[in-house]
Amino acid sequence: MEFSHVPVLLDECLEALAIRPDGIYADGTVGGAGHSSHILQKLSPKGLLIGIDRDSDALEAANARLSGTREAMPEGERPEFRLVKSNYGDLPAVLSELGIARADGILLDLGVSSYQLDSAERGFSYMKDAPLDMRMDRDESRTAADLLNESSEAELARILRDYGEERFAGLIAKRIVLARQREPLKTTGELVRIIEQSIPAKYRNTGGHPAKRTFQAVRIALNHELTTLEECLPGIIGALAPGGRLAVITFHSLEDRIVKNAFRTAEDPCICPKDFPVCVCGRVSRGKVVTRKPILPSEEEMKQNPRSASAKLRVFERNGAGGEA
Numbered sequence: 001m002e003f004s005h006v007p008v009l010l011d012e013c014l015e016a017l018a019i020r021p022d023g024i025y026a027d028g029t030v031g032g033a034g035h036s037s038h039i040l041q042k043l044s045p046k047g048l049l050i051g052i053d054r055d056s057d058a059l060e061a062a063n064a065r066l067s068g069t070r071e072a073m074p075e076g077e078r079p080e081f082r083l084v085k086s087n088y089g090d091l092p093a094v095l096s097e098l099g100i101a102r103a104d105g106i107l108l109d110l111g112v113s114s115y116q117l118d119s120a121e122r123g124f125s126y127m128k129d130a131p132l133d134m135r136m137d138r139d140e141s142r143t144a145a146d147l148l149n150e151s152s153e154a155e156l157a158r159i160l161r162d163y164g165e166e167r168f169a170g171l172i173a174k175r176i177v178l179a180r181q182r183e184p185l186k187t188t189g190e191l192v193r194i195i196e197q198s199i200p201a202k203y204r205n206t207g208g209h210p211a212k213r214t215f216q217a218v219r220i221a222l223n224h225e226l227t228t229l230e231e232c233l234p235g236i237i238g239a240l241a242p243g244g245r246l247a248v249i250t251f252h253s254l255e256d257r258i259v260k261n262a263f264r265t266a267e268d269p270c271i272c273p274k275d276f277p278v279c280v281c282g283r284v285s286r287g288k289v290v291t292r293k294p295i296l297p298s299e300e301e302m303k304q305n306p307r308s309a310s311a312k313l314r315v316f317e318r319n320g321a322g323g324e325a
């Protein structure tokens with residue numbers, strides 16, 4: 001299957017990263033290189049692009065796309081790129097393994113790609129009956145089926161509530177546990193039927209597909225999406241060169257809140273009581289939030305690519321002196 005994914009907020013990201021031709025740029029969620037191929041085009045032979053993804057299929061697609069982009073550039077003007085299978089949470093370690101101290105720009109475009117959603121066998125989609133997989137990294141052993149068959153009812157309810165904001169989390173968790181007592185859950189179709197039976201009829205067709213929130217929640221929990229994001233942002237900001245920028249695209253409020261708070265704390269980490277005349281905690285600002293409000297897709301982009309509708313882009317700029325590491 002061809003890797004189909006339309007990059008979201010592309011022009012806005014390129015502008016936000018303020019790309020310098022000789023700079024080093026890292027894309028922590030390279031996917032099919034939709035954003036990265038445009039970053040590569042802006043680099044000189046002294047520049048470097050590093051693309052990271054947890055998904056080997058994505059890296060294969062990125063390699064084909066970036067090689068094509070590079071070859072289309074005049075000889076003698078071609079920049080280099082490196083692709084690494086890793087978690088973006090390990091981005092600082094990936095850079096240091098490549099002998100790179102800091103990057104001039106870092107992009108994170110969170111969530112799943114359209115390619116992953118459209119590949120039925122990956123089990124991300126409630127529209128296609130397939131094994132309950134949902135692993136972004138297929139070298140990991142634990143699948144969505146394992147999570148759904150092994151977690152306690154209370155844990156399942158918590159996952160659906162916290163990561164899916166599903167108001168019927170308790171009812172769905174109860175039915176999952178009942179169903180798996182007969183036979184372990186195996187397919188996305190079985191999960192969709194359980195969800196449909198759990199949600200009271202009058203709410204079933206409100207707020208999008210009834211399975212949307214549960215599928216999002218299971219995917220987030222299985223792939224540790226929010227914990228990774230929360231834990232790694234300070235380190236990723238630390239991996240920016242002086243004046244370097246981090247651009248993050250989120251697709252739901254849970255992710256956006258984490259990014260907003262991490263950026264705010266990096267800008268103003270002081271924990272002194274408000275009435276202290278001077279700061280005594282010693283925490284130093286690491287830079288500034290470039291986007292007071294998130295950048296949203298235009299009406300035109302939403303029309304062309306409905307998947308962009310929930311996207312929000314936030315940008316942070318490391319201070320000139322580098323600040324705290």
Ligand SMILES: C[S@@+](CC[C@H](N)C(=O)[O-])C[C@H]1O[C@@H](n2cnc3c(N)ncnc32)[C@H](O)[C@@H]1O
Binds near residue numbers: 008031055
């Ligand atoms: C929205 S897609 C990126 C699409 C890409 N910007 C493009 O335009 O082609 C998100 C990608 O991030 C990857 N991903 C998600 N979480 C990750 C993580 N923690 N570490 C590395 N890659 C991750 C997914 O496998 C997926 O390929």
